[in-house]
Amino acid sequence: MSSTSTAPPSSMAPSSVQVRNLSYFFGKGDLRKQVLFDISLDLFPGQIVIMTGPSGSGKTTLLTLIGALRSAHEGSLQVLNKELVGLGNRQLVEIRRNIGFIFQAHNLFESLTAAQNVEMAVELTGNFRGKRAQAVDILSQIGLAERADYKPGALSGGQKQRVAIARALVNQPQLILADEPTAALDKQSGRDVVTLMQHLAEEKGCTILMVTHDNRILDVADRIINLVDGRLESDASPQQFVDSHTTKALDQKMFIM
Amino acid sequence: MKRRRLKFPSLPRIPLAWYNLRHDRPRLLVAGAGVTFAVLLMFMNLGFLGALVSTTTNFYDQFNGDIFLISPQSLEISTTKAFPRDRLYQAAGIEGVKQVMPLYAEYALWKNPETNLSRAMFVYAFNPNDPVFLMPEFDTAEKRKALQQPNTTFIDRRSRPEFGPQTIGLETEADRRRVTVVGQYDLGGGFAADGTLIMSDQNFLRYFAPRPLDQVSLGLVLLEPGADAQRVKAALQAQLPADVEVYTKAEIILKESQYWIQTTSIGFIFGLGVLVSFVVGTVIVYQILYTDIRDHLREYATLKAIGYSGGYLFKTVIQEAILLALMGYVPGLILALGLYQLALNATAGTLPMKMTLFRVVFVFVLTVLMCALSGLISVRKAVTADPAEVFA
Known part of the structure; x- marks a missing residue:
């Protein structure tokens, strides 16, 4: 574990994500329903932050707001030093290009090979000349070099998820957002995936925000944020989190600490 | 980025x-x-x-005319309203006109000699001394002579088989009158006719009496070499009364095409x-x-x-x-x-x-x-x- 505190690794480092008094509503008029209440939060480079909470607590909503996939209306939301509140659709698309997304499902094009799926992300940077090399390079980093020219149909679940991760990482984003990245994977594959993400956070100094219910991987977190009913309930190190939650839901034996 | x-x-x-x-x-x-x-x-x-x-319209390719005169009430070749032959004589006086030729057209009932069933056959008639048709069969003096015999006709090889045999020398009936096939040609009747005949104007008189020869279905105008078709057409239009319309070959083909496409x-x-x-x-x-x-x-x-x-x-x-x-x-x-x-x-x-x-x-x-x-x-x-x- 590189850090067990919620403080930034270096006190001077600027935050990758700065959330201030963020509220969010679904629906309009009488059907308007508040799902996020006055969230304030900072995420720093090099941190792996796990967000937990019961379903319906607003985790995914917060994740999609930070990922510029929805437009925020109230409060302030700065991602990679850009204020997202009030941005138009086109500007949000630009922001998204600097964020790596990992989804619960791999969402790979069945018609493209692993390398081509990764290249789709590289093409966003305009790098057509080196896209193949870049894709193969990242695939070999995650141990899939020899599978580069296989289509998803010929890959195992874990391999597909790793290709999806390669797609998220290939442009070396400063921020990675992951939604249940291990949910569809068995224990070993899931562990491989989070180890890989851990390395990235350490080596490239990027910020990783992960929503997960998977207790097996809580140990990789530098911080654990708990969201309940749209409010930030706790923000703690994994040990503190485990201590305060063990009696309720978590099994200490799940952790490899 | x-x-x-x-x-x-x-x-x-x-x-x-x-x-x-x-x-x-x-x-x-x-x-x-x-x-x-x-x-x-x-x-x-x-x-x-x-x-x-x-x-x-492709039969027009076999019509030896540069400019055509037709009644404004004619819809297309098989539904023509006749106009006075005098218009042709008037046209002959215009500068640039080399020759004018009348063409007559009517439907006749042709009896299939094998089945004795009659079907409507489209009949063209012309003066055999006029070079109205470009088909090679009408080129010889011998054939023209055959046409001039009473009760004779040429038959279109492209006529439907329901009309019966088309051999030269065949005798049958057209509009309840004896007729002898004395020649063949290739023309095609289009959608308006299943078969065509071509006969002399004198025979036309016999079969279609009382229709007189001074009422013409279509007038063919041949131009002098080097004459400008548009200019002659304009002169004809200026000279002739409103009971005939003047078209160049391309124009009459277009007019008939449009008739079939647009008004049917x-x-x-x-x-x-x-x-x-x-x-x-x-x-x-x-x-x-x-x-x-x-x-x-x-x-x-x-x-x-x-x-x-x-x-x-x-x-x-x-x-x-x-x-x-x-x-x-x-x-x-x-x-x-x-x-x-x-x-x-x-x-x-x-x-x-x-x-x-x-x-x-x-x-x-x-x-x-x-x-x-x-x-x-x-x-x-x-x-x-x-x-x-x-x-x-």
Whole structure:
């Protein structure tokens, strides 16, 4: 574990994500329903932050707001030093290009090979000349070099998820957002995936925000944020989190600490 | 990071549209077959329409006239209102006119000597001394002499077999009067007539009495070499009263084509055929594209999530549509060429199904339009894919 505190690794480092008094509503008029209440939060480079909470607590909503996939209306939301509140659709698309997304499902094009799926992300940077090399390079980093020219149909679940991760990482984003990245994977594959993400956070100094219910991987977190009913309930190190939650839901034996 | 324009053609984008189409081979095959079918239907409808138009007018190629006089009340060659022969004599006085020739036309009932059943036969009549027809059979003095015998006629080899044998020397009845076949020629009756006869004006008098020869169905005007057809036409129009209209050969062909296309149901029927083919093709392509988008909605949403714009997805779907158009068009064209030949053979050359460059281009444009249209209808779903949905 590189850090067990919620403080930034270096006190001077600027935050990758700065959330201030963020509220969010679904629906309009009488059907308007508040799902996020006055969230304030900072995420720093090099941190792996796990967000937990019961379903319906607003985790995914917060994740999609930070990922510029929805437009925020109230409060302030700065991602990679850009204020997202009030941005138009086109500007949000630009922001998204600097964020790596990992989804619960791999969402790979069945018609493209692993390398081509990764290249789709590289093409966003305009790098057509080196896209193949870049894709193969990242695939070999995650141990899939020899599978580069296989289509998803010929890959195992874990391999597909790793290709999806390669797609998220290939442009070396400063921020990675992951939604249940291990949910569809068995224990070993899931562990491989989070180890890989851990390395990235350490080596490239990027910020990783992960929503997960998977207790097996809580140990990789530098911080654990708990969201309940749209409010930030706790923000703690994994040990503190485990201590305060063990009696309720978590099994200490799940952790490899 | 701004996307830069593609600099090297050797380093293209991943052709996602092509890969997506290619991925599901059976579906691609069905889609291609659907477009091919629509293309084929369009070609056949236009082919029949074109053949109709050319059969209704291709006999003009055998008429030896540069300018034609016809009554304004005539609709086309088989429904003419006669006009006074004096108009021809008046026309003969105009500068640049070399020769004027009357042509008479009527329907007669031709009895099949084998079945004794009578059918309507279209009859042209002319003065055998006038070079009215360009067919080689009318070129010899011997043949002209045969025409001048009483109760004789030439018969069109392209007349339908229901008229019975067409051998020279055959005797049968036309309008209840004995007639002897003394010659043959190739002309074709178009859609208005199943068969044609050509006889002398004197015989015409015998068969169609009391119709006089001073009432002409069509006037043929031959010009002096070097005379300007438009100028002579203008002079004729200025000189002649309003009971005749003046057309150059190209103009009268156009006029008759338009009659068949616009003022009869024939043009409408085949036009509707093209439209229906177009709609069928649109629906087929729409189905294919819509299914494709629905199946890939998560992937498309993912592309939007990682920073692709709606415009990229729009382009991808339209590319798929255009690719389908190309893949369906080429086999459609080849099949149509084969079927044209088949139709030509089946009708013994009387239905001149010919592929024209205009039609090749026109159907291609329609096909691209058809696919682009279905692309546009189905693309909305991809473009509006909510990138936040993929997290749900």
